[in-house]
Amino acid sequence: MSNLRGVYTIWYRDILRFWRDRIRLIGAIFLPLLFLFVFGSGLSSRMAMFGSGVNFAQFMFPGIIGMTVLMSSFMAGVSVVWDREFGFLKEVLVAPISRASVAGGKTLGAATIALIQGAVILLFAPLVGVSLSPGTVFMLLPLMFLLAAAMGSFGVLLATRIRTIEAFQAVMQMLTFPMVFLSGVFFPLQGVPTWMSVLTKINPATYGIATIRQIVLGVPPDSPFGINLLGHTMSLWNNVALLAVFGTTMTLLAMQSFGSQD
Amino acid sequence: MNDYIIKVENLVKRFGQLVAVDNMSFSVAPGEIFGFLGPNGAGKTTTINILCTLSRPTSGHATVNNFDVVRQQSQVRQSIGLVFQDPSLDDRLSGLQNLRFHALVYHVPASVREQRIEQVLRMTELWDKRHSTVRTYSGGMKRRLELARGLLHYPKVLFLDEPTLGLDPQTRNRIWEYILELRQREGTTIFLTTHYMDEAEKADRIAIIDHGKLVAMDTPERLKKIVGKDIICLKTDDDKRAAEEIRLRYQIEARHNNNGLTFEVVNGEEFLPTFIKEFSTKILSVSLRSPSLDDVFLKLTGREIRDETADAFKAMFRRHGRGMRR
Numbered sequence: 193m194s195n196l197r198g199v200y201t202i203w204y205r206d207i208l209r210f211w212r213d214r215i216r217l218i219g220a221i222f223l224p225l226l227f228l229f230v231f232g233s234g235l236s237s238r239m240a241m242f243g244s245g246v247n248f249a250q251f252m253f254p255g256i257i258g259m260t261v262l263m264s265s266f267m268a269g270v271s272v273v274w275d276r277e278f279g280f281l282k283e284v285l286v287a288p289i290s291r292a293s294v295a296g297g298k299t300l301g302a303a304t305i306a307l308i309q310g311a312v313i314l315l316f317a318p319l320v321g322v323s324l325s326p327g328t329v330f331m332l333l334p335l336m337f338l339l340a341a342a343m344g345s346f347g348v349l350l351a352t353r354i355r356t357i358e359a360f361q362a363v364m365q366m367l368t369f370p371m372v373f374l375s376g377v378f379f380p381l382q383g384v385p386t387w388m389s390v391l392t393k394i395n396p397a398t399y400g401i402a403t404i405r406q407i408v409l410g411v412p413p414d415s416p417f418g419i420n421l422l423g424h425t426m427s428l429w430n431n432v433a434l435l436a437v438f439g440t441t442m443t444l445l446a447m448q449s450f451g452s453q454d
Numbered sequence: 455m456n457d458y459i460i461k462v463e464n465l466v467k468r469f470g471q472l473v474a475v476d477n478m479s480f481s482v483a484p485g486e487i488f489g490f491l492g493p494n495g496a497g498k499t500t501t502i503n504i505l506c507t508l509s510r511p512t513s514g515h516a517t518v519n520n521f522d523v524v525r526q527q528s529q530v531r532q533s534i535g536l537v538f539q540d541p542s543l544d545d546r547l548s549g550l551q552n553l554r555f556h557a558l559v560y561h562v563p564a565s566v567r568e569q570r571i572e573q574v575l576r577m578t579e580l581w582d583k584r585h586s587t588v589r590t591y592s593g594g595m596k597r598r599l600e601l602a603r604g605l606l607h608y609p610k611v612l613f614l615d616e617p618t619l620g621l622d623p624q625t626r627n628r629i630w631e632y633i634l635e636l637r638q639r640e641g642t643t644i645f646l647t648t649h650y651m652d653e654a655e656k657a658d659r660i661a662i663i664d665h666g667k668l669v670a671m672d673t674p675e676r677l678k679k680i681v682g683k684d685i686i687c688l689k690t691d692d693d694k695r696a697a698e699e700i701r702l703r704y705q706i707e708a709r710h711n712n713n714g715l716t717f718e719v720v721n722g723e724e725f726l727p728t729f730i731k732e733f734s735t736k737i738l739s740v741s742l743r744s745p746s747l748d749d750v751f752l753k754l755t756g757r758e759i760r761d762e763t764a765d766a767f768k769a770m771f772r773r774h775g776r777g778m779r780r
Contacts, residue, residue, distance in 0.1 A: 194561070197558065197559075197561070198559065200558075201555060201558040201559050204555075204558070205544065205547070205555050208547060208551060209544070209546050209547065212546060212547065212587075213546065275544075278541075278545070279538070279540050279541050279542040279543070280542055280543065280544045281542075282508070282538055282540075282542045283542040283543075283544075283556070283603075284559075285508060286506050286507065286508060286531055286534075286536055287531060287556075287559040287560065288528050288529075288531040288532040288559070288560060288561070289559050290528070
């Protein structure tokens with residue numbers, strides 16, 4: 193009970209901060225939209241239609257949703273470093289709530305904010321000719337939240353071990369961009385060189401992006417937009433399970449790491 | 455169970471080679487104002503960090519409100535309030551939001567939450583500014599807000615780590631009024647560290663700390679009796695010759711400092727008139743005062759606590775510098 197309250201309080205503060213600083217939302221969705229419309233418009237005409245009549249902008253749209261969620265939640269760990277640098281973390285660490293609940297609250301806060309940003313991107317679907325039914329959105333939102341929580345806990349884990357904002361941002365950029373580029377946001381993963389194929393399959397984001405794409409475009413897992421892992425075609429639930437396992441592991445590690453710091 | 459709200463036994467904290475807290479033992483009674491006095495780096499903050507569960511002792515035991523600071527961290531945390539040396543507010547939120555956050559994590563019951571928030575905000579005179587972002591507060595207002603926050607959950611023990619460092623005298627006095635009022639009304643035990651002498655005088659008991667060791671512990675009055683004598687500060691046109699004359703005439707070793715000479719005598723009021731009449735070196739100025747805690751520290755450690763004033767300034771600049779980066 194006390195732990196839940198701790199998680200809730202930490203989560204609530206992060207949401208409150210986000211809400212007081214809503215202008216951040218524009219910054220967070222600007223880059224993904226820029227990619228979507230510049231690459232989407234610029235390349236759509238030059239690239240052949242993918243199977244089932246999907247053009248490049250439509251192909252990229254689900255990837256951009258995933259990218260927005262991923263980048264926002266992953267970077268949200270910076271708030272832990274930020275709080276440490278500006279002293280507020282001390283107030284949190286001497287409070288009668290467990291360190292694990294602090295890590296949990298931070299992860300959920302990051303995931304919630306990322307979900308809101310991803311949901312804003314969904315509103316642009318008609319502009320790229322993607323139609324989303326309420327049922328699709330209903331399936332998408334929990335999936336986006338799962339991806340956000342998984343990446344958010346990874347970010348929080350790193351944040352518990354990195355002391356300065358500058359170092360955290362450097363590490364994050366070194367990880368974020370490879371993770372985005374090698375997850376199938378911008379190009380299909382079919383037929384890429386073997387070394388790249390291996391990297392994409394190690395990348396947990398790949399499974400989130402593929403699932404979002406399959407749901408948004410309504411294509412089956414054994415299409416070119418699916419993932420074949422060691423000869424096995426990953427079903428939608430396979431992907432979800434894999435993300436859940438990754439997210440749970442990262443969350444437990446983050447909780448443990450939070451608990452062991454002074 | 456015991457009668458003390460804080461009990462520390464043989465506490466040791468090492469950081470590599472450095473012994474920050476060296477075998478410290480003391481107890482604090484409920485409702486007491488207990489002061490840690492010593493220069494920066496003496497181990498005051500390290501001891502507080504152990505007592506409030508932020509740091510683990512290398513060896514020894516400590517209990518706060520009868521809870522062990524290592525094994526019962528959560529209960530200890532619920533029992534204490536803290537005002538840190540460095541600011542620990544969320545300056546992107548309003549004063550009110552900072553307090554609500556605190557009330558939630560410290561389980562202040564919802565039925566009394568808003569009423570208590572109003573009470574502490576009015577006490578610290580921040581009620582009118584409650585909706586402003588903390589970033590817009592002055593240094594003194596932030597300190598007051600931290601104090602208000604520390605009191606919000608009615609802690610058994612309030613730890614104040616240099617609570618008025620870098621504040622103007624007026625704000626310092628105000629903060630002290632709140633602290634004394636709180637003790638009066640709630641019987642809260644107050645554990646403070648300071649290197650302001652006048653602040654330490656307000657404590658019921660003082661522990662003098664130097665190099666991680668407890669050098670002396672008693673009421674301010676009794677500590678001052680260690681020095682016993684009155685203190686005469688003297689400026690002459692030739693301090694060296696004056697010191698020599700004092701040695702020959704009264705068998706007293708005078709100490710040189712930046713302001714001239716100081717020495718101690720019994721019954722200074724009676725000594726001074728004859729001294730001035732008899733003294734042959736030209737006197738520029740002379741003053742007489744009763745011993746202060748500063749003199750006690752000097753007597754016990756051979757050093758002046760005031761040497762640290764420069765450090766206090768540095769700490770102040772650091773704090774303001776941090777505030778400005780945002």
